[in-house]
Amino acid sequence: MPEKYLQKKQSDEKNYENLLIEMDKTAKLLVRRDLELNRVNAELDETIYQLKEDEKKLKEMNEVLEIRLNARTKELRENILSLDGQVKERTRKLENSKIALMNILEDFRRQKILTEDEQKKNLAIINNFPDGLLIFDNHNKLSIINKKAKEYLGISQLDYIYHESWDVENVLEFKSLMKVIGSDIKIVFKEELDMGPELILEVSVQEYSEMSMRYGKFVILHDITREKKVQSLKSEFVSIAAHQLRTPLSAIKWTLTSLLDGDFGALSDDQRKYLGKTNLSNERMINLVDDLLNLSRIEEGRYIYKTSVASIYDLLNTVLKAVELKANEKKIKLSTSIDKHLPDLTIDEEKIKLVMQNLVENAINYSRRESSVKIEVTDDINKNEVIFSIKDSGIGIPEDQRERIFTKFFRAENAVRAETVGSGLGLFIDKNIIEAHKGRIWFESELDKGSTFYFTIPYAKKDEQFFGKF
Amino acid sequence: MAKKIMLIEDEEILSGLLRRKLEENGYEVIVAFDGEEGIEIMKKQRPDLVLLDIVMPKMGGFEVMEEMNKIPELNLKDLPVIIVSNSGQPVEIGKAQELGIRDYLIKTQFDPQEVVDKVKKYCLNE
Numbered sequence: 001m002p003e004k005y006l007q008k009k010q011s012d013e014k015n016y017e018n019l020l021i022e023m024d025k026t027a028k029l030l031v032r033r034d035l036e037l038n039r040v041n042a043e044l045d046e047t048i049y050q051l052k053e054d055e056k057k058l059k060e061m062n063e064v065l066e067i068r069l070n071a072r073t074k075e076l077r078e079n080i081l082s083l084d085g086q087v088k089e090r091t092r093k094l095e096n097s098k099i100a101l102m103n104i105l106e107d108f109r110r111q112k113i114l115t116e117d118e119q120k121k122n123l124a125i126i127n128n129f130p131d132g133l134l135i136f137d138n139h140n141k142l143s144i145i146n147k148k149a150k151e152y153l154g155i156s157q158l159d160y161i162y163h164e165s166w167d168v169e170n171v172l173e174f175k176s177l178m179k180v181i182g183s184d185i186k187i188v189f190k191e192e193l194d195m196g197p198e199l200i201l202e203v204s205v206q207e208y209s210e211m212s213m214r215y216g217k218f219v220i221l222h223d224i225t226r227e228k229k230v231q232s233l234k235s236e237f238v239s240i241a242a243h244q245l246r247t248p249l250s251a252i253k254w255t256l257t258s259l260l261d262g263d264f265g266a267l268s269d270d271q272r273k274y275l276g277k278t279n280l281s282n283e284r285m286i287n288l289v290d291d292l293l294n295l296s297r298i299e300e301g302r303y304i305y306k307t308s309v310a311s312i313y314d315l316l317n318t319v320l321k322a323v324e325l326k327a328n329e330k331k332i333k334l335s336t337s338i339d340k341h342l343p344d345l346t347i348d349e350e351k352i353k354l355v356m357q358n359l360v361e362n363a364i365n366y367s368r369r370e371s372s373v374k375i376e377v378t379d380d381i382n383k384n385e386v387i388f389s390i391k392d393s394g395i396g397i398p399e400d401q402r403e404r405i406f407t408k409f410f411r412a413e414n415a416v417r418a419e420t421v422g423s424g425l426g427l428f429i430d431k432n433i434i435e436a437h438k439g440r441i442w443f444e445s446e447l448d449k450g451s452t453f454y455f456t457i458p459y460a461k462k463d464e465q466f467f468g469k470f
Numbered sequence: 471m472a473k474k475i476m477l478i479e480d481e482e483i484l485s486g487l488l489r490r491k492l493e494e495n496g497y498e499v500i501v502a503f504d505g506e507e508g509i510e511i512m513k514k515q516r517p518d519l520v521l522l523d524i525v526m527p528k529m530g531g532f533e534v535m536e537e538m539n540k541i542p543e544l545n546l547k548d549l550p551v552i553i554v555s556n557s558g559q560p561v562e563i564g565k566a567q568e569l570g571i572r573d574y575l576i577k578t579q580f581d582p583q584e585v586v587d588k589v590k591k592y593c594l595n596e
Binding site for chain 2: 239247250253257286289
């Protein structure tokens with residue numbers, strides 16, 4: 001054998017020994033590894049078991065969580081739904097509010113247009129009103145003046161009708177108007193304003209307010225030129241008519257009185273009787289014509305003519321003389337009771353005489369034969385007036401007729417039935433005369449017992465003008 | 471001597487009746503039917519009193535008075551004039567008073583006898 005081979009064998013044996021040792025090592029390692037593996041396996045198993053336990057726990061927890069989650073989710077979903085509902089509700093409400101607001105805005109806008117339209121229309125109405133209109137504010141400054149007013153005052157060239165506030169107190173064209181209403185714009189009613197022969201205006205002032213809010217005053221200028229012309233034509237006509245009517249009446253009166261005086265021979269009883277009746281009728285006509293003439297003069301407003309200082313005694317005496325005949329005819333006793341120291345009064349003598357005569361004549365007319373009529377005149381120093389009273393014991397005035405006694409053309413039923421003469425104008429005229437003297441007239445009466453008529457005449461105040469127009 | 475009354479009145483009935491009454495009471499009466507005639511007559515014979523109507527043809531009462539006042543013997547200051555008329559507006563009465571009348575009678579209120587009474591009164595005061 002070759003050494004090489006032996007060496008190889010020895011080497012192979014060594015290698016094999018080494019290998020066996022290696023293998024042994026490895027086997028041991030493997031065993032160790034195996035043990036380790038087992039241990040690891042066991043650990044793994046443990047771990048797996050743990051994991052499986054954990055997994056179970058997790059699963060349980062998951063389930064719980066899931067239940068909770070579901071519950072919460074359900075809760076949340078419900079909340080969301082309800083919130084959603086609320087939001088929807090709110091949104092709906094907001095939408096509605098918005099629509100409502102829009103509608104209101106739209107209404108406002110429309111109202112504003114309507115109001116502006118209204119205002120334009122109202123201004124147009126004011127501006128085109130057939131009477132002159134001036135509107136003054138609470139500070140007595142002019143704020144609106146319409147077309148007609150401008151025309152009447154001669155300022156048609158003014159453009160505007162509406163002004164913030166214009167002080168017209170010293171403006172030339174307003175001077176005559178200011179004379180009537182004053183710079184404080186007095187409340188006047190139908191005062192006449194003469195703007196020349198072709199224009200006479202009637203001025204009225206009215207305060208205007210609404211629910212205790214005072215807005216100011218409005219002044220109305222009404223054209224009465226035509227009315228005045230008609231009135232003066234009418235009164236001219238009445239004057240002429242009265243004269244024309246009086247002409248034949250005076251002829252009849254004079255003829256009858258001459259006949260009754262016996263100027264044309266003695267009269268038989270019948271002749272006297274019937275002529276007397278005719279005369280009475282004629283006197284009635286004459287009185288009516290007088291009353292109508294007086295009436296038309298009163299209505300014209302130019303009735304009272306002249307005032308003077310008059311003695312009441314003289315006045316009474318004249319009246320008593322005038323009614324003497326009538327009183328004697330009915331055998332009526334006239335008595336007087338007059339205060340000793342009566343003042344002289346400033347009056348229109350003719351007219352007051354007319355009143356006294358009318359009242360005394362009424363007393364006589366409506367009294368029975370052989371009764372008495374008492375005239376009393378007293379001086380009331382406290383009230384600064386003189387009181388006249390005429391008392392009769394005649395037919396009296398029925399209760400339900402009393403209110404109308406002083407009205408035009410009114411005669412109480414019992415007066416008409418008594419066939420007494422009367423046009424129904426006397427007391428109306430008397431009232432006008434007494435009131436023009438700033439006095440009062442009234443009566444007391446009892447049916448079938450008699451009446452007492454009273455009137456007062458105040459003392460004249462210095463420089464006082466009673467009668468305004470004439 | 472009887473007092474002379476000048477009566478200027480255009481209505482015949484009235485002047486007739488009044489003249490009768492005046493003559494019955496002892497007055498001498500001259501009648502004219504309008505103002506013109508009246509002035510002419512008065513220039514020739516001055517009356518003691520004039521009864522004068524207002525509304526008359528040719529010349530009315532106011533014109534008569536104005537004419538009379540121009541003539542010294544006929545001036546109303548010394549010659550009493552009484553208006554006897556049917557129109558009696560205050561304006562007219564006032565105007566007449568200014569011209570100097572003694573009285574203003576409205577025919578429907580004074581009958582002939584009453585007019586004569588007034589004549590007596592004013593003639594007496596002469």
